[in-house]
Amino acid sequence: MTFDLINKDSADAYKILSSLVTPRPIAWVTTLNAEGVVNAAPFSFFNVFGSNPPLVAFAPGDRAAGVPKDTARNIRENGEFIIHLVDQAVAAAMNATAASLPYGQSELDTLGLSLVAGESVSVPWIREAPAALECRQHSTIEIGSNRVVLGIVQRVHVREGMIDTNTKRIDVDAYQPIGRMASPSWYCQTDRLFEMERPK
Numbered sequence: 001m002t003f004d005l006i007n008k009d010s011a012d013a014y015k016i017l018s019s020l021v022t023p024r025p026i027a028w029v030t031t032l033n034a035e036g037v038v039n040a041a042p043f044s045f046f047n048v049f050g051s052n053p054p055l056v057a058f059a060p061g062d063r064a065a066g067v068p069k070d071t072a073r074n075i076r077e078n079g080e081f082i083i084h085l086v087d088q089a090v091a092a093a094m095n096a097t098a099a100s101l102p103y104g105q106s107e108l109d110t111l112g113l114s115l116v117a118g119e120s121v122s123v124p125w126i127r128e129a130p131a132a133l134e135c136r137q138h139s140t141i142e143i144g145s146n147r148v149v150l151g152i153v154q155r156v157h158v159r160e161g162m163i164d165t166n167t168k169r170i171d172v173d174a175y176q177p178i179g180r181m182a183s184p185s186w187y188c189q190t191d192r193l194f195e196m197e198r199p200k
Contacts, residue, residue, distance in 0.1 A: 015183060018044070023179025023188045027058040028084040028094045031074035032123045033104060038115065039070045040097040040107045040126070042086070044180035054153035056083060056135060059146055063100070070103055072140070072147055079137040080121040081151060084129035087177050088189065093128070120154035130175055132157040 003009040003016055018024075027046035031039045046058035060072040068076070075081050086094045090113075097107035108115070108126075115124035118134050125132035135151030142148075162174045172193055179188045 018180075019182035022181045023190075025177065026086045026094065026180055027056075028086050028090075028097070028126070028129065029058065029060075029071050030082045030084070030123050030125060031071050032078060032080070033070070033074050034077060035104060037104050037106050038108055038124060039074055041069065041071050042094050042098055043071075046083070049150075055138070056133060056151050056153060057148055058083065058151075059148050061147070062145060065145065068147065072149065073103070075137050075149055076140070078122065080118075080123050081135050081137070081149075082118060082121065082123050082125045083133045083135060083151070084126050085131040085133075085177050087130045087175065089130075090126070090128050091178055091187070116157075118155075125157060130159045130162060130177065 003012065005013040005016070009016070024044040025046055027043045029041055029043060033039065041060070043058045043060055047056070049055045049057050060069045062072075063069050071081070084090075093111045093113060096111060099107060101107060114127040116127050117124055121134045121136065123134070125134065133153045134155040134157075135153050138150040138152050140147060140149050159174075161171070163170055176190045179190065180186075181188050
């Protein structure tokens with residue numbers, strides 16, 4: 001089967017790509033608006049793209065044509081955000097923050113999560129998440145209706161016991177993130193891993 005994503009099948013591009021390119025890590029992003037309200041929302045078009053400088057990118061779509069989601073709007077206004085990684089312990093809370101609320105209403109108000117002040121940014125991070133990456137916006141690229149936010153990671157907060165302080169390697173038994181699978185509502189767990197040595 002072949003699909004023409006530029007022309008005939010363009011309306012189905014999201015369904016096809018988001019179901020094929022899996023699993024995708026989830027960026028659970030907190031931002032702050034001018035009134036000091038914390039916004040939280042998940043995005044699965046996300047990854048890390050380099051280490052020097054430490055570079056991440058995620059793509060918050062529009063609410064409607066040309067109308068940015070709250071996350072993109074807040075980043076445009078103050079240039080700061082925090083990306084949280086997601087495991088099973090916070091999966092339900094992450095999913096709850098995907099709800100569309102009026103601008104200025106926080107998704108976190110009823111979830112009972114703990115917010116901690118950021119060290120390098122004004123945005124707070126969610127203590128219950130396994131990891132939080134404090135970021136400053138490098139740039140935002142708009143291509144068609146896509147908006148890609150590039151951020152430079154300033155600080156990383158990691159749950160106690162999840163990383164070896166000497167080797168700086170993650171304990172795979174202590175960190176089992178969930179991933180985004182086929183749309184609209186499929187996810188995966190990473191508790192069945194296997195190892196392959198890289199050829200020399």
